[in-house]
Amino acid sequence: xxxxxxxxxxxxxxxxxxxxxxxxxxxxxxxxxxxxxxxxxxxxxxxxxxxxxxxxxxxxxxxxxxxxxxxxxxxxxxxxxxxxxxxxxxxxxxxxxxxxxxxxxxxxxxxxxxxxxxxxxxxxxxxxxxxxxxxxxxxxxxxxxxxxxxxxxxxxxxxxxxxxxxxxxxxxxxx
Ligand SMILES: [Zn+2]
Numbered sequence: 001x002x003x004x005x006x007x008x009x010x011x012x013x014x015x016x017x018x019x020x021x022x023x024x025x026x027x028x029x030x031x032x033x034x035x036x037x038x039x040x041x042x043x044x045x046x047x048x049x050x051x052x053x054x055x056x057x058x059x060x061x062x063x064x065x066x067x068x069x070x071x072x073x074x075x076x077x078x079x080x081x082x083x084x085x086x087x088x089x090x091x092x093x094x095x096x097x098x099x100x101x102x103x104x105x106x107x108x109x110x111x112x113x114x115x116x117x118x119x120x121x122x123x124x125x126x127x128x129x130x131x132x133x134x135x136x137x138x139x140x141x142x143x144x145x146x147x148x149x150x151x152x153x154x155x156x157x158x159x160x161x162x163x164x165x166x167x168x169x170x171x172x173x174x175x
């Protein structure tokens with residue numbers, strides 16, 4: 001018995017095919033072994049090379065977070081965090097629920113009078129989602145230097161002019 005063939009024979013040990021192959025000359029068995037493994041490796045995709053099952057939902061979540069930053073929607077008002085019926089107005093939030101809220105002007109007035117109104121009305125967190133900016137820093141020879149401020153959430157969005165208004169307010173002229 002050729003012990004090099006033994007591991008493959010173990011899996012189909014009791015089949016009549018195994019017995020028939022075992023009766024073949026050794027050179028033919030080796031050729032069959034090589035052919036079968038070539039075919040196997042042609043079709044085999046290792047699990048590390050496959051797209052993970054969570055990948056599509058992770059991409060969707062990343063896109064949702066990116067869009068929320070662009071549209072100034074608070075993290076709490078993302079569809080994955082709060083059901084539409086449970087949403088309470090957050091100053092500056094531009095989600096569909098907050099933009100339709102009737103008490104919007106009242107909250108904005110309170111925020112104008114009290115700059116801490118935003119932090120007082122939302123749950124406290126150690127995460128960055130209540131911050132205005134995400135500071136992107138780079139390490140220099142003298143320490144860390146902030147190179148960019150990526151906006152997260154601006155509670156003054158409704159009070160101060162949004163970027164679109166700022167752009168269209170002052171007409172740019174060229175001479
Ligand atoms: Zn909202």
